[in-house]
Amino acid sequence: MFDAKEQRSSTLHPIEETSIIEEQFVQARYREEELTSSYGSHTLAFFGLAPENLHFLSPDGAGLVNYRLTSNVAVVLGDPVCAPQDVERVMHSFLDFCAEHKWHVAFYQTYPQYLNVYRDLKMHAFKMGEEAMLNPQTFTLKGSALANVRTSCRRAEREGVTIQWYEGVPPTEVIQQLEKLSNAWLKHKASASETGFSVGRLDELSTVAERADTIAARSRPSASSQSSAKKIVPRFLTAVALTSTGAPCAFMTFTPVYSSSTNADDSSESTGWGWTLDIMRRTP
Structure with missing residues (x-):
């Protein structure tokens, strides 16, 4: 019962x-x-x-x-x-x-x-392309293959273009400026539109940056942690190109790539972290 x-x-x-x-x-x-x-x-x-x-x-x-x-x-x-x-x-x-x-x-x-x-597992692979990986510590613009890139860099320097970096969520006024620039770029590119899934969307920039900040904050070792391993956790980055008058003329965003965890007994610094180039927009 x-x-x-x-x-x-x-x-x-x-x-x-x-x-x-x-x-x-x-x-x-x-x-x-x-x-x-x-x-x-x-x-x-x-x-x-x-x-x-x-x-x-x-x-x-x-x-x-x-x-x-x-x-x-x-x-x-x-x-x-x-x-x-x-x-x-x-x-x-x-x-x-x-x-x-x-x-x-x-x-x-x-x-x-x-x-x-x-x-x-009985699955079939189809090669669609390759992914470019650059090491900022060893990358160089030397060589004939990058001659056009060097020319563009020198022209930008002569015209007074500078780069402003933002880690995490950019200031509200900066996001508003990027939205205007992006809208002009999308309007100029008749077939272009925000997509998502494997690439970011500008209207989600703040949310995505906050998500990366949350992961970074949770990944920091606590004061009581017994582990001496130093784990670097990248945050969301935004690079804004400014003209000599201070007006934004282009921007790029970078999403975090995390390193694989080190062995619990290994106190050496973990490697393999970095960023993925995501959104790229410029004035038409």
Whole structure:
């Protein structure tokens, strides 16, 4: 026999149930950001956190797959966000999840080191292009191949063009100036429009910069932390080109690329972090 009082005591009030769901969402979001800051070395990993995307957390919480559902196709943004040794297991979980929903799966912009894993899972690779990687510490404009770039740089210097950098959310007045510049650029480019998914949107600049700031703040070691490892967490960057009169004439944004986590016993500084060039706009 089931006591009515016991039944009442085990029934959640709608407000309590909503609170639990919200708490679960916050915990899942925190884990997604934690995985991204630890293993988001793919140039599209940060884009995957956009709220318009869907986020699959593996049952054990070891990995994250960011995707968007189009008809019955789950289009995944980059490789799974997890430790390298967990990639195959996380992919297995995600593919099983998609099979349950009778979805097809496509991974967009995967890295070469995981191609064998995809093939082992009966997936096929199609090369669409290559991604340029530059090391700012060694990059140079020397050489005949970059002669035109050097010429453009010298002309900009003669005309008094300077670059103003903003880390995090730019000031409101700067964002307003960039919006005017962007609108003029989009109007001039008849076929151009804001897209999203694997590239940013100017109307989301503040939100995206705040998201990067949140991840950076959570990734800082606490004062009580016993780890001596120094982890560098990049923030969102905006570069604005100014004419000699101080008016914006072009801008670029850079989204964070996170380094893979160092071994817990390794006190050396982690490497591999950087930025992905995202939005580029200029006066027509």
